[in-house]
Amino acid sequence: MPDWKPPAPYRSHAPDEQPPLESPEYGSTRLRSPRQPLVALPQGLTELTGPVLGSDRVGPLDHDLTRQHDGEPQGERIEVFGRVLDGDGRPVRDTLVEVWQTNAAGRYLHAGDRHPAPLDPNFTGAGRAMTDSEGRYRFVTIKPGAYPWRNHHNAWRPAHIHFSLFGHAFTQRLVTQMYFPNDPLFDQDPIFNSVRDPAARQRLVAAFDLGATTPEWSLAYRFDIVLRGRDATPMEDEA
Amino acid sequence: MTTPSQTVGPFFALGLPWADGPFAVAEDFPGAFWLRGVVLDGAGEPVPDALIEIWQADPAGRFDHPDDPRGPVATAGFRGFARCPTDTDGRYAIRTVRPGPVPGPDGHLQAPHIDVSVLARGLLDRLVTRVYFPDEAANADDPVLATVDAVRRQTLIAKETDDGIAFDITMQGDHETVFFTF
Numbered sequence: 338m339p340d341w342k343p344p345a346p347y348r349s350h351a352p353d354e355q356p357p358l359e360s361p362e363y364g365s366t367r368l369r370s371p372r373q374p375l376v377a378l379p380q381g382l383t384e385l386t387g388p389v390l391g392s393d394r395v396g397p398l399d400h401d402l403t404r405q406h407d408g409e410p411q412g413e414r415i416e417v418f419g420r421v422l423d424g425d426g427r428p429v430r431d432t433l434v435e436v437w438q439t440n441a442a443g444r445y446l447h448a449g450d451r452h453p454a455p456l457d458p459n460f461t462g463a464g465r466a467m468t469d470s471e472g473r474y475r476f477v478t479i480k481p482g483a484y485p486w487r488n489h490h491n492a493w494r495p496a497h498i499h500f501s502l503f504g505h506a507f508t509q510r511l512v513t514q515m516y517f518p519n520d521p522l523f524d525q526d527p528i529f530n531s532v533r534d535p536a537a538r539q540r541l542v543a544a545f546d547l548g549a550t551t552p553e554w555s556l557a558y559r560f561d562i563v564l565r566g567r568d569a570t571p572m573e574d575e576a
Numbered sequence: 577m578t579t580p581s582q583t584v585g586p587f588f589a590l591g592l593p594w595a596d597g598p599f600a601v602a603e604d605f606p607g608a609f610w611l612r613g614v615v616l617d618g619a620g621e622p623v624p625d626a627l628i629e630i631w632q633a634d635p636a637g638r639f640d641h642p643d644d645p646r647g648p649v650a651t652a653g654f655r656g657f658a659r660c661p662t663d664t665d666g667r668y669a670i671r672t673v674r675p676g677p678v679p680g681p682d683g684h685l686q687a688p689h690i691d692v693s694v695l696a697r698g699l700l701d702r703l704v705t706r707v708y709f710p711d712e713a714a715n716a717d718d719p720v721l722a723t724v725d726a727v728r729r730q731t732l733i734a735k736e737t738d739d740g741i742a743f744d745i746t747m748q749g750d751h752e753t754v755f756f757t758f
């Protein structure tokens with residue numbers, strides 16, 4: 338046996354906190370979800386470590402999606418900010434947060450997006466930021482638009498911002514979507530509703546934060562993100 | 577009390593691919609090879625909008641990470657992480673190197689392996705699998721492979737190719753790849 342203690346594993350998700358891979362009301366899951374049960378993988382060092390991606394991946398304006406072109410994008414200027422925490426409330430420091438979104442009209446700058454809404458020459462819709470020593474991140478952007486898709490008759494995605502996070506371990510990797518409060522499109526969206534637990538689903542919805550708005554400049558939404566946590570101290574083999 | 581996962585959707589190419597994404601190691605890293613494969617859906621059709629990510633140890637089985645209890649080891653030209661979107665034929669290609677054996681949860685060594693995440697439209701959470709190496713004697717004693725039934729185990733073992741190894745991923749169906757949860 339080695340003379341070191343393995344790090345503590347990350348805890349499992351609570352039941353219904355994660356969407357089931359097979360969610361037939363979201364049509365694309367039908368051929369893309371495994372039919373065999375997932376196999377339990379004990380967390381070894383490959384799972385308990387992960388890429389340490391530094392701030393060299395983030396340029397000075399990468400967090401500000403309104404300043405990546407010569408002019409300003411159309412739309413409602415907003416700040417999206419929050420903290421990245423683990424399941425025990427500890428900040429996840431110095432970790433990369435990546436976002437992408439539509440423009441204000443609900444159109445992605447992507448060849449595959451056929452929605453007949455205008456592109457905005459002053460908006461790309463991709464951003465990057467590192468969390469600080471308290472796990473905080475901040476983006477400046479414009480509010481994305483809703484867009485139609487072909488999942489069911491007259492299907493519309495509620496406005497959302499895609500988020501990608503690494504945390505500090507392969508186990509903590511998270512790709513998710515942030516929604517805006519009180520969106521009337523929630524009820525008919527099978528992706529949002531794929532999260533069965535209503536409380537967990539609400540954790541995908543940002544909070545409007547009047548106190549964080551900038552007068553005569555921008556509105557603000559807070560979106561805290563919780564990655565998997567683990568026991569604070571490594572497990573002891575012997576008492 | 578975690579934030580739920582949501583699908584990466586069809587338009588992640590706007591934000592996630594990096595110019596150096598497919599390189600877990602520098603092009604000329606000693607022993608570097610190509611890990612290639614195709615991603616297939618339950619109808620056997622290629623998946624042209626998946627993102628493959630890998631994470632692995634260096635050739636000595638070490639990580640440049642503060643939680644490695646043996647101490648972090650940085651190796652020039654080695655990142656250990658790569659990401660590659662699939663092309664219109666569902667194919668990905670990642671430049672990497674064979675990792676050393678890595679301790680499992682009880683400290684016992686596991687056979688060399690590469691952890692893989694599969695992200696795609698239609699996947700509400702990522703799929704996780706592992707690449708093991710062909711002709712690796714340690715596979716016979718690997719505690720993870722031992723938990724998988726012998727027929728399905730073959731889906732975790734890459735095949736040798738001219739310039740490296742091939743690891744195809746079948747999301748659903750007769751030859752469905754073994755996917756893990758942790």
Ligand SMILES: [Fe+2]
Nearest residue numbers: 494497499585
């Ligand atoms: Fe989207």
